[in-house]
Amino acid sequence: MKPLPLVGLAAFLLLMGTVGPRAAGCDPVGNIRFVCDQSGPEDLVVVPGSDWVLSSGMTTSGAIHLVNAKDRTSTILFPSASAKERLDKKTYNTCPGPIDPAEKDKFRAHGLYLRPGRGSVHTVYLVHHGNRESIEVFEFDGHAKPPVLTWVGCAVAPDPIGLNSVVGLPDGGFITTNFSPRNQDAAGRGRMMQGENNGELWEWHTDSGWQKVPGSESAGPNGLEISKDGKTLYIGGWGSQSVIRLSRGQTPVKRDSVQVGFRVDNVRWGPDNMLLAAGQGGTAPSQTSNVAKVDPNTLKAQEVVRQPYGDALTAGTVAIQIGKDIWVGSVRGDRIAIFPAK
Incomplete structure (x- = not known):
């Protein structure tokens, strides 16, 4: 989420909540447990075939964290001394080079996506804010002890696209959401929150570059998921408070949606092939963090x-299921909340 004019920022903070109060230490609150030592874990992804979870970081000095799902300990995976660099010049031929280490406190790790690979080696896509607005791509090596991220490339977003979420594609390309164009004024953001279209999806490939996804215009397109066959996209409609289903590669485009009653942030696949949509509901002072299970077929x-x-929890943004637990991340605060699955 991007810098806003003061009026727009004030309204946005009223909805999202200020930095939430913390439980004492990392103690449970009722039946809710925590993974602490995070930096605004706006997005979460499960590393398949392992006990690892990756969390993003949207606060000052944001980072990609590696979380052990068994003991709930956490370490910084990127930026770190263990991280490596190996530019794939063939795939990311327009990438100007690695993330500028001078970013420091400006670095923000926003949306995450893991595309499974062979064995324990996967591709991780990151929505990055800092000295450039970009999708950064990494190789995750789970064979290493502990796992290691190797930066392999990037695609810098053209103005005024304001990136939020991303899904990876087999050729190294990706699809991403333009949630709120950079430097959008407060009035425009207010219209988006009333359901007016202000953004869309973009698809990137080595040969074709950035191309708008047909039929994807939405009010605050936020989270994003893709079907296993790559033919259907699922969009978190933040402004429209809905989950949107959009066909891909089909003419005419087929699109439908379901209202969920809260502002949908991220969308993630659950282990039962259902979608988990997470976001924020209500208005001050009665705001809530919400998660809904959505059937992708009906x-x-x-x-x-x-x-x-x-x-x-304050301002929940993403939900994943691990065993009998629902993990909920937040754009604010220092922890992931763990709820018993219903």
Whole structure:
């Protein structure tokens, strides 16, 4: 999420909540447990075939964290001394080079996506904010002890695209959301929050570069998922408070949606082939972090988490399921909240 004019920022903070109050230490609050030592874990991805989870970081000195799902310990995976660089010049032929280490506190790790590879080696896509607005691409090596990220390339977004979420494609390309164009004024953001289209999806490939995805115009297109066959996209409609299903590679484009009653941030596949949509509901002072399970075939939605802002969680943004638990990340605060799955 991008810098806003003061009026727009004030309205946005009222909705998202200020930096949430913290539970004492990392102690449970009722039946809610935590993974602490995070930096605004806006997005979460499960590393397949392992006990690892990756979390992003949207606060000052944001970072990609590596979380052990068993003991809930966390370490910084990037930027770190263990991270490596190996530019794939063939695929990312317009990338100017690695992330500028001088970014320091400006570095923000926003949306994450992991595309499974062979064995324990996968491709990780990161929505990056800092000295450039870009999709950064990494190789995740789970064979290493501990795992290592190797930066392999990037694609810098053209103005005024304001990136939010991303899904990877087999050729190294990706699809990403333009949630809120950079330098959008407060009035434009207010219209988006009322359901007016202000953004869209973009697809990038080595040969064709950045291309707008047909039929993807939406009010605050935020989170993004893709079907296994690559023929369907699922969009978190933040402004429209809906999950949108959009065909890919089909003419005419087929599009439908379901209202979920809260501002959908990220969308993630669950282990039961259902979608988990997470976001923010209500208005101050009765705001909530929400998670709904959405059937990708029928688009029927069922609420699984509704948590008032407070010690346990403020401004929930993403949900993943690990075993019998629902992990919920937040754009604010220092922890991931763990709820019993219903």
